[in-house]
Amino acid sequence: xxxxxxxxxxxxxxxxxxxxxDLVFRSAPEVAIxxxxxxxxxxxxxxxxxxxxxxxxxxxxxxxxxQKQLTNERTMQRGDYERExxxxxxxxxxxxxxxxxxxxxxxxLREALRDGELRGxxxxxxxxxxxxxxAQAERDxxxxxxxxxxxxxxxxxAIHGTHSTRPxxxxxxxxxxxxxxxxAIESELKVVAKWEREQFARYRDGLDHRLxxxxxxxxxxxxxxxxxx
Numbered sequence: 682x683x684x685x686x687x688x689x690x691x692x693x694x695x696x697x698x699x700x701x702x703d704l705v706f707r708s709a710p711e712v713a714i715x716x717x718x719x720x721x722x723x724x725x726x727x728x729x730x731x732x733x734x735x736x737x738x739x740x741x742x743x744x745x746x747x748q749k750q751l752t753n754e755r756t757m758q759r760g761d762y763e764r765e766x767x768x769x770x771x772x773x774x775x776x777x778x779x780x781x782x783x784x785x786x787x788x789x790l791r792e793a794l795r796d797g798e799l800r801g802x803x804x805x806x807x808x809x810x811x812x813x814x815x816a817q818a819e820r821d822x823x824x825x826x827x828x829x830x831x832x833x834x835x836x837x838x839a840i841h842g843t844h845s846t847r848p849x850x851x852x853x854x855x856x857x858x859x860x861x862x863x864x865a866i867e868s869e870l871k872v873v874a875k876w877e878r879e880q881f882a883r884y885r886d887g888l889d890h891r892l893x894x895x896x897x898x899x900x901x902x903x904x905x906x907x908x909x910x
Contacts, residue, residue, distance in 0.1 A: 697722065698736055700743065759840050769833040776825070831876045832891045834866055838873060839895055841866065 693704045695715040702715035714722060717739065721732035841862040844850040851860040857867070866873075881900050883890040892900075 697732070698739055700739070755840070762836050762840055765836055766833045769829050769836075773829045776829075828891060831873060834869055834873045835877055835880075835891075835896060836893050837862070837866060838870070839893070839899075842870060 691704055692701055693713055694700070695702050695704070695718055696713045697718035698715065700715070702717070704713055704715060717735065718732070721728050721735050723729075838852075840853055841860060842852050843857075844852055849857055851857055851863040853860060853862070855863075857863050877892065877896065877900065880890040880892045881897070884892060884897060
């Protein structure tokens, strides 16, 4: 007995293979059996053997399809992260060029003042203040640059990093000795992990942070598991 409408194609769970499939019923008492399972319905030895063979092939096909979908999703995700990483690197490069240009201008003014080409105590005082401002700006710029690099590395560790259950394998599935990306960032993984913990604490306190939504979800789940352990 089923609750599906008769004489129309519906998607439902087959009572035989237990998978979602297209079903067509002629009457309400009819058993929900998909077309692929109809050929091995019965209690005979031949029917049972055919059912086992059909189901084995069906489940293998389903597993292969899921693996293909997972591979496609990971490929798309990897592309998104790589594009975001390239964007962050571009921002960092632009900032470095801007600082270098400003440093050139200020250096030229200082040389002109020392050479006597410019006069006036006000200008000297301004340059003295500018030296202090430069030092503070360089410190802030270094922090921002470091933050950008760590943010990019944090996003990269979503697809390249130490596997949670297979310590000798990268998250991407390759052995750590064979994954070039893992080997490139291996020495920075502890620094990135420390930065992520600091950013996650800011997130929980409602402050500005630089973690990706994926990383927040992952760290939230890990925290919950530790608490329930």
